[in-house]
Amino acid sequence: MSLTLNHYLFASGLLFSIGFAGVLLRRNILTIFMCLELMLNSANLSLVAFSRFNVGPEGLPNYNAQILVFFIITVAAAEVAVGLAIIVALFRARQTTHVEDISTLKF
């Protein structure tokens, strides 16, 4: 049995749902952040699969999708930096990373 596009899309969807379940189930803010990264990466997997599936007239994959993956990785790196800075600031103020202990908006 040869590999089809649906194999990759299904793998990507499973990865997304694992990350999504993690965001809903876990209560540690750092683990929630890691699950967010998993969800971003599942989108990358389906984009790269679509890029390889759409071979253009010159016989090359569609590189526009890979550029989008490049931008997603860049934005995710910036997001991780800002998010972790917020988590450190939150930890300094509250001494906890448990989301149920941080339930008010004001400091």
Added chain:
Amino acid sequence: MSPVLFWLFTLLMLGFATSVVVNRNPVASALSLVGAFLALAALFVGLDAYFIAVIQVLVYAGAVMVLFLFIIMLLDLKAEQRRRFNIVTLLGGSIVAAGFIAELTALLSKFQLGKRGFPTLPGAKPVDDVYQVGMTLFTTHNLPLQVTGVLILVATIGVIILSRRELK
């Protein structure tokens, strides 16, 4: 990509991803996340996206995960102790995830285009991937690239301000 390698790396990726969610120790979660990212990079190589695979290993499995481990070390997090299960979130999370998978299965079973195999690349086998990505990035998508530069600058300034100010 040979199907054996696809299944191997997909199972590795999903297994490590599950272990990210299940582990109570944040350090173990972070290391499992490195494993998931490496398996994902292997899948990218199988899809002839060599540049993206290298970026994935360098930026994600390297820089981002070092940042995560550094923050875990800085905050001195221990494995969280077992708390009372919140039955609503447990139920809600499982239902939403199961519903998503069910919807995906229904959708993909009707997606006829996706049942075709991948077309073969006619050219030389290691495609000049970096050249093509670079040409597309600096010609067609030059403006988004500049905007991303501004975004990273703003993020850097934001991180400096966030970590300097005393939040009381």
